[in-house]
Amino acid sequence: MTSNNDWLNRSKQAVWHPCTQMKRHETLPLVPIAKGEGAWLIDFDGNRYLDAVSSWWVNLFGHCNPRINDAIKQQLDTLEHVILAGFTQQPVVELSERLAELTGLGHAFYGSDGASATEIALKMSFHYWRNLGLTEKTGFISLKNSYHGETLGALSVTDVALFRDTYAPLLRQSHQVMSPDWRLAEPGESREDYAERCAQSLADYLEVHHAHTAALIVEPLVQGAAGMGMYHPVYLQRARELCDRYQVHLIADEIAVGFGRTGTMFAHEQAGIKPDFLCLSKGITGGYLPLSVVLTTDVVYQAFYHVDVTRGFLHSHSYTGNALACRAALAVLDIFRDEDVIESNRTRAAWFSALMEPIYRHPKAQYFRHTGMIWALDVVTERPDFANRCFQQAMAQGVLLRPMGKSLYFMPPYVVDGEEVSLFVSTTLSILDAE
Incomplete structure (x- = not known):
């Protein structure tokens, strides 16, 4: 039987590990x-x-997990994958219906990972405004210390220097506003008051720049890569109000915090709001298979519904809506419901x-x-x-x-x-x- 050392050495020779300076594994074993x-x-x-x-x-x-295992095994005997362009299948339809029921958001657009979901939401927001003739709305806002992924579009709205600085020449510029992470509050300032102050900084920016802003993207309640920076839900309420006032989309990146992590099924629920775009991944399949999804409103969907092909959302992934991954996600939702x-x-x-x-x-x-x-x-x-x-x-x-x-x-x-x-x-x- 092979030992740890066997696999450790083989991995070092063959695998380039993510988010890692590989030289460190000379002294810190895999x-x-x-x-x-x-x-x-x-x-x-x-x-x-x-x-x-x-x-x-x-x-x-x-x-x-036995329930997720069994769901995937049963799906294997029926259909593993089929192209989703021009075709459909049972698991992706059922999953889309159930996510719509849970969120109140309509059509689901699928990707393969969290960064893909961010890319989809950013492109979809930009393209929506373009389809409406508001071609100047091309800018994006995110929070300081935010993390939304490491592909180029996602990295453009990420504010973590370790990931961003090297690739800065490749990135589209975005604007970062004050983070409501309560660790940054002044002494004696309550979490809610600090969140309100941060919302005011967002208001000040939008008052001047809303005509050129497509969307605000936030990690609701918890900024993961900021060291689990947590904030009061009143910020989300104010952000929703401001986005409505200034015709700016609100993108909720719940890739990390969705599916019960914050105490509700989705974090934005604690603010009593609904985003224009909801990005989900990570826990959606219970940690089994790569899958991400962007849910949006019928209003956004209708802006793309046209005889002109160029008005359609021309974005794709080879494994979009993979049947095995969708079946795993359905099993996850079954566990939430039944238990x-x-x-x-x-x-x-x-x-x-x-x-x-x-x-x-x-x-x-x-x-x-x-x-x-x-x-x-x-x-x-x-x-x-x-x-x-x-x-x-x-x-x-x-x-x-x-x-x-x-x-x-x-x-x-x-x-x-x-x-x-x-x-x-x-x-x-x-x-x-x-x-």
């Missing part, structure tokens, strides 16, 4: 994974690791928050924050290599953590239990004690 069980990953030597980050935020109901996941998670989140109180009280923990099934804190440390050290220390204790800079977060699959959360807590406390 972790070969043989299989998954529930919230756990197991390597080829039998070591077990609690997946506290849902394998990059995609896994909702555990690895090798009352949203309500169960509210109870689970309260229980887990109580277990995490020792972290909140630790002197090295700063800005401890929580939304739904996401917990985060900033670590008071002078170590520039904190993220790498934390990762290694946690793995040695059987927990997979991937801090972003000095922000440590916990975003587990919804199947974790109290004992597993206690392991996360004890591991985190030992890491904080070492600082």
Whole structure:
């Protein structure tokens, strides 16, 4: 039987790993994974690791979930894939209908990953205004410290220097407005007041530039790559009002925060609003298969409905609406419905928050924050290599953590239990004690 070292060496020779300086793996070994069980990953030597980050935020109901497994196996015996241009099939129709029922948004346009969804929404917004004759509306707004993907269009509205700066000469310019992340508030300023102040900065910009602005794109409630920066939903309410006033689209990038992560099925629900475009991916298939979707309004759809081919939305992916991926997504929605996941998670989140109180009280923990099934804190440390050290220390204790800079977060699959959360807590406390 092959060992960890066998797969580690073969991977280094053959695979270019994402978001990685490959030279670091000369001293920090890759972790070969043989299989998954529930919230756990197991390597080829039998070591077990609690997946506290849902394998990059995609896994909702555990690895090798029996219901999702069975749904994919059954679909395999019927249809694996068919071109969606000029054809259709059962899983994509059913998934589109159910997403429309959940969101109140009509036609679904499918892609393969989160960045693809961002690209689709940006292009669709621009093309909508063009079809209406408002050809000057070509600009986009995003929040400071936002992340929307790493393809060129998505990177143009991303404000993370590590990803963006190298490719800046290739990118279309966009404008970033104040982030409502409450860690940035003034001392004594409430989260809601700070969100209102940030909304005013958006209002000031739109008052001057709305005629040249196509859309505002936001990560509702939680800015993931900003270190799980969380904010008050009043910002979304004000953003919706401003977009309506100035004829600007609101794009909700719920690629990371959709499907229950923030405590509601979709984060924007907590503001009582509806976006013009809703981008979904990651958890949509429970972490099984690549799939993304952009949902939009009937008003937007009708602007493309015309005899003129050039007025149509000419965008495509070879695996658009893949039947296997759509069937996995349908199984995910079945689990949400049949097991009352949203309500169960509210109870689970309260229980887990109580277990995490020792972290909140630790002197090295700063800005401890929580939304739904996401917990985060900033670590008071002078170590520039904190993220790498934390990762290694946690793995040695059987927990997979991937801090972003000095922000440590916990975003587990919804199947974790109290004992597993206690392991996360004890591991985190030992890491904080070492600082």
